[in-house]
Amino acid sequence: xxxxxxxxxVSRGIVIGxxxxxxxxxxxxxxxxxxxxxxxxxxxxxxxxxxxAKAQLQNVRKQIPTDAPAEIGAFIDTHLLMLDxxxxxxxxxxxxxxxxxxxxxxxxxxxxxxxxxxxQMEDPYLRTRRDDVDHVVSRVQRLLMRGDDIWDEEKSRxxxxxxxxxxxxxPADVVLMQSRGIRALITESGGPLSHTSILARSxxxxxxxxxxxxxxxxxxxxSLIIDGLKGAVFANPGERxxxxxxxxxxxxxxxxxxxxxxxxxxxxxxxxxxxQLLANxxxxxxxxxxxxxxxxxxxxxxxxxxxxxRPDFPDEEEQYRSYLEILxxxxxxxxxxxTLDLGADKRLIGRETGPDDGHxxxxxxxxxxxxxxxxxxxxxxxxxxxxxxxDAPLRIMLPLVAxxxxxxxxxxxxxxxxxxxxxxxxxxxxxxPVGAMIEVPSAALTAHQIARHVDFLSIGTNDLxxxxxxxxxxxxxxxxxxxxxxxxxxxxxxxxxQAGRRAGIPVSMCGEMAGDPQYTRxxxxxxxxxxxxxxxxxxxxxxxxTRTDLKELGGRTRGFLRNTDPDRAxxxxxxxxxxx
Ligand code: PEP
Ligand code: MG
Numbered sequence: 001x002x003x004x005x006x007x008x009x010v011s012r013g014i015v016i017g018x019x020x021x022x023x024x025x026x027x028x029x030x031x032x033x034x035x036x037x038x039x040x041x042x043x044x045x046x047x048x049x050x051x052x053a054k055a056q057l058q059n060v061r062k063q064i065p066t067d068a069p070a071e072i073g074a075f076i077d078t079h080l081l082m083l084d085x086x087x088x089x090x091x092x093x094x095x096x097x098x099x100x101x102x103x104x105x106x107x108x109x110x111x112x113x114x115x116x117x118x119x120q121m122e123d124p125y126l127r128t129r130r131d132d133v134d135h136v137v138s139r140v141q142r143l144l145m146r147g148d149d150i151w152d153e154e155k156s157r158x159x160x161x162x163x164x165x166x167x168x169x170x171p172a173d174v175v176l177m178q179s180r181g182i183r184a185l186i187t188e189s190g191g192p193l194s195h196t197s198i199l200a201r202s203x204x205x206x207x208x209x210x211x212x213x214x215x216x217x218x219x220x221x222x223s224l225i226i227d228g229l230k231g232a233v234f235a236n237p238g239e240r241x242x243x244x245x246x247x248x249x250x251x252x253x254x255x256x257x258x259x260x261x262x263x264x265x266x267x268x269x270x271x272x273x274x275x276q277l278l279a280n281x282x283x284x285x286x287x288x289x290x291x292x293x294x295x296x297x298x299x300x301x302x303x304x305x306x307x308x309x310r311p312d313f314p315d316e317e318e319q320y321r322s323y324l325e326i327l328x329x330x331x332x333x334x335x336x337x338x339t340l341d342l343g344a345d346k347r348l349i350g351r352e353t354g355p356d357d358g359h360x361x362x363x364x365x366x367x368x369x370x371x372x373x374x375x376x377x378x379x380x381x382x383x384x385x386x387x388x389x390x391d392a393p394l395r396i397m398l399p400l401v402a403x404x405x406x407x408x409x410x411x412x413x414x415x416x417x418x419x420x421x422x423x424x425x426x427x428x429x430x431x432x433p434v435g436a437m438i439e440v441p442s443a444a445l446t447a448h449q450i451a452r453h454v455d456f457l458s459i460g461t462n463d464l465x466x467x468x469x470x471x472x473x474x475x476x477x478x479x480x481x482x483x484x485x486x487x488x489x490x491x492x493x494x495x496x497x498q499a500g501r502r503a504g505i506p507v508s509m510c511g512e513m514a515g516d517p518q519y520t521r522x523x524x525x526x527x528x529x530x531x532x533x534x535x536x537x538x539x540x541x542x543x544x545x546t547r548t549d550l551k552e553l554g555g556r557t558r559g560f561l562r563n564t565d566p567d568r569a570x571x572x573x574x575x576x577x578x579x580x
Pocket of ligand 1: 300302341439459460461462463464510511512
């Protein structure tokens with residue numbers, strides 16, 4: 001009987017083959033006490049295992065394919081550094097001595113401490129860094145207990161069992177997979193932002209993660225189909241399912257070839273209108289992907305990353321250098337850098353500085369409100385941005401604007417920052433464009449006012465939808481209410497686009513909606529011409545654009561705007577997307 005399981009699809013692709021269930025038995029970490037006389041040799045045993053783990057990783061590093069993306073080496077280096085870090089070397093030796101316990105247990109105790117800190121973090125990227133701690137710790141524990149790594153070499157080398165099913169897989173193991181005959185991956189833990197998932201995507205290994213109890217539900221050697229886009233795993237599929245997925249695989253190859261062919265092409269509609277496709281950048285990995293997929297510039301650079309995961313705020317010089325680096329990577333293309341958007345979902349954990357959570361952080365001191373309340377921090381960032389604008393096209397963008405007053409205050413602060421650079425004799429672009437994000441309903445409804453005081457607008461749909469429909473964007477319980485095509489949301493988007501047209505300033509969109517190809521035609525119909533999105537979705541959106549005739553969209557989009565019934569929206573969208 002066939003069985004369908006679903007996890008989180010993190011790396012696209014379809015593979016049909018046998019399961020290679022790795023390490024079915026989880027390692028049981030026992031605690032036992034040692035006589036005082038044996039403590040010295042236990043510490044020595046721990047350090048030897050740590051050295052062997054380093055040797056394993058150095059060996060992996062040598063096996064990275066020469067054409068592999070640069071981040072792969074960086075991930076392995078991170079684990080090598082962690083093995084030498086005090087927290088995973090001397091601190092563990094101290095626990096062995098103090099508790100007079102075995103090395104495996106001491107390592108586990110230290111792991112629990114470190115992981116507890118990461119677990120408190122709200123930021124999903126930083127939270128996934130706990131996986132790195134887990135990977136490094138279990139590599140050393142495995143060496144202490146079993147003296148091996150996870151590979152069942154004979155089976156995987158033969159290539160007969162190409163779908164690895166494991167509790168978790170470290171980035172280092174992902175690097176080795178292809179050379180060991182593994183072509184797809186299923187793990188019980190992990191999320192889309194883990195290094196393992198990022199690497200699987202970079203190396204083109206289809207992967208489904210977060211499939212709980214996968215090792216219990218799937219048998220070694222069993223036939224499987226894995227769909228890394230949908231997160232679906234078919235166990236023991238019938239002939240019809242296999243035929244269907246073979247067909248889907250052929251279609252996917254065709255689709256990927258088509259997308260690759262679009263890389264160097266301009267994003268033009270069938271009637272010849274040029275659409276701007278810009279990238280949203282948050283992490284260094286995103287920049288590398290942007291350079292690969294191409295685009296017309298950076299439409300949103302989120303500066304929060306520089307402020308997180310550290311005890312202090314970056315000074316002006318550090319910020320300046322980091323902005324210069326982004327501009328260099330953009331190679332002359334325009335770059336829009338957003339000023340600090342701390343607060344609510346972007347919190348700094350365990351720090352004195354930064355916005356207070358308050359009773360209701362999403363409605364509290366966040367975004368531009370926080371920057372205006374901390375002139376010292378804001379001015380430092382503005383000076384760094386202005387200095388970086390001296391030789392490259394940079395635009396400043398203000399987050400979470402709710403009133404025109406906030407824009408005017410921010411403009412005054414920019415003037416003050418310019419004056420201090422004048423006094424220092426430092427260069428900047430005196431006409432640097434300043435824009436406002438429209439992500440609060442009050443700002444959308446008064447966008448015509450705000451537009452009079454800025455050079456551009458950018459619609460942040462992630463927050464705009466949250467505030468319009470009163471649903472916390474990171475609360476899974478109300479996720480089902482998150483509706484980008486709700487009539488109220490579409491009205492606010494349309495009002496903002498109209499305000500921009502009347503004021504003669506460009507309006508872009510940088511929320512997730514802009515990168516979802518199912519909304520591309522609707523947004524084009526509403527008049528959006530500048531789309532900013534994560535680089536991974538850029539070619540998909542470009543593909544829709546190149547198949548759309550703007551002249552055909554008018555009537556259907558007007559129908560959308562007239563509609564007041566949220567339940568009709570999916571059907572209207574389907575019909576709009578079915579146009580040829
Ligand atoms: C948005 O709110 O749509 C946006 C782009 O900003 P962020 O997701 O960083 O809040
Ligand atoms: Mg936002």
